[in-house]
Amino acid sequence: MALPLSMAGCRLAGRTVGNLLFRQPRRMLLTNRRCFVSATAINNLQFKLDEKTAHSSLDLFKRDTAVIYRILGLDPSHVRNNPERFHDWAVVFGDSQITSGRHYWEVTVRKSQEFRVGVAEAAMSRHECIGTNNTSWVFAYAQRKWLAMTTNKMVPVPVIGKPDRVGVLLDYEAGRLSLVDTQKNKVIHTIRAPFRGPLCPAFALWDGELLTHSGLEVPEGLN
Known part of the structure; x- marks a missing residue:
């Protein structure tokens, strides 16, 4: 069965680019990250969105807990250039790095028909999109369908x-990342x-826009 066109690749500055999915991943050394989650942190992960990583088409608001997509975005020349920023893809990272434990957060989606939520290695290449390589794991929504994505594979x-x-x-x-139905307190799918x-x-x-909710305990029904 053919996959939806918009899910066949990641979108570059508002356009779908499928052939870029198959480039070899490039690793990069990133420094000066803000926060590490210690081995004793079992849940209650608190994070904000990291402006240093945000693509120029994304604006942060609500004290960096929310992001809105602007089709024109900012002139890249007006955005501070640094090795942590995504250059081609409309991606932003949270400002905390996780090395152990169980953690739970939620996302409110407003007026968006295409988005992805999940995790990625902090050192993931900023020239790739989350879900297209072996250093990121996401749940993607597009064309009214959900997919689990990693390493160019879509389930x-x-x-x-x-x-x-x-x-x-x-x-x-x-080694589990799960999408949760917050109304039913139920795991929908696990990568x-x-x-x-x-x-x-x-x-x-x-x-549209996304609003993140962190600092949450893992719901009892999901333990």
Whole structure:
């Protein structure tokens, strides 16, 4: 079955570019990250969105807990150039790095028909999009369908419609990333992967806006 066109690749400055998915991943050394989550932090991960990583088409607001996509965006020459910023893709990372524990956060989606939520290695190449390589794991929504994505592989997620709010549950040691239906307090789908390096909450957005909710305990029903 053919996949939706917009899910066949990541979108470059508002355009879908499928052939860029198959480039070899490029690693980069990133420094001066703000925060590490210690081995004793079991949940209650608190993070904000990291402006240093945000693509020029993304604006942060609500004290850096929310992001809005602007089709024209900022002139890249007016955005401070640094090695942590995504240059080609509408992606932004959270400002915390996770190296252990179980962590849970939620995302409110407003007026968006295409977005991705998940995690990525802190050192992921800023010339790639989350979900297209072996250093990121995401749940993608486009054309009214959900997919789990990593390493250019796309797995359909059971139909849940488009809820206004979804949860993300990360179990680092168990190698599990789950999408959660917050209304039913139920895991919808789980991606399994051998996490090795520090991970950051990761988001991609091509219309509308996302609001993040962190500092949450793992719901009892998901323990």
